[in-house]
Amino acid sequence: MTNYLITGSNRGLGLEFCRQLNSERNKIVAICRSTSSELADLGVQVESGIDLTTYESIYKLRNKLSDFKIDIMIHNAGLLERDSFPNINKESVLRQFNINAISPLILTKVFLKNLSNTGKIILISSRMGSIADNSHSDFYGYRMSKSALCMAGKSLSIDLRARGIAVALLHPGMVNTQNRSIPKALTPELSVRELIKKINLLNLEDTGKFWHVNGEIISW
């Protein structure tokens, strides 16, 4: 039995992770602010009412799950708000930092004692957080927050190696979530299928790296 904690589980990629990982061999705890009929239909354990940017929610969750042993944490919840220079709004940047970069770090800290040795921490980042790959500059808040997530993930990989815990930063590709239908974008089904393959292969040899869903390493 593999135990998963998955954030942002009510829709998009998080819902698709829950759907594909839902089997008799896995136990899933699906975290969300509010559930959805699609998530409820899966029959997995849903913990709703959790805003990951507040300590109140995170401690409520920790108290509820104090005995839950986590094998794989999938930090998937995220927020993208469009901006471009000079139209930068501080509150928007901070909102994205809070959920994209800070909440995965705090959630990991709070649930550290629940993580099994040899566990895995999966941080769903974005290629837009790669400084090396940045060729058209807009989305300041989103890019900055995902870069910060990459830094947090790299540091966690160093700190948790001795416990046998591997960390991966994963870019899911451009995916048609939120009812988008961008030509050439991946379906959530395909993206998550490939991400799960990567998660299954992750080990301490390749901890602390930033992977594209297509299997390539992304430069920081």
Ligand SMILES: NC(=O)c1ccc[n+]([C@@H]2O[C@H](COP(=O)([O-])OP(=O)(O)OC[C@H]3O[C@@H](n4cnc5c(N)ncnc54)[C@H](OP(=O)(O)O)[C@@H]3O)[C@@H](O)[C@H]2O)c1
């Ligand atoms: N789709 C893409 O093309 C793409 C590309 C690169 C990276 N990514 C990354 O992949 C992840 C999933 O993307 P997606 O397309 O599935 O996004 P999505 O459909 O917008 O879903 C985002 C999820 O995050 C949750 N969330 C946002 N703020 C939260 C908060 N404060 N507390 C708790 N949950 C919160 C949302 O919950 P609510 O329903 O309550 O808002 C929702 O479940 C994100 O980290 C995103 O940055 C996506």
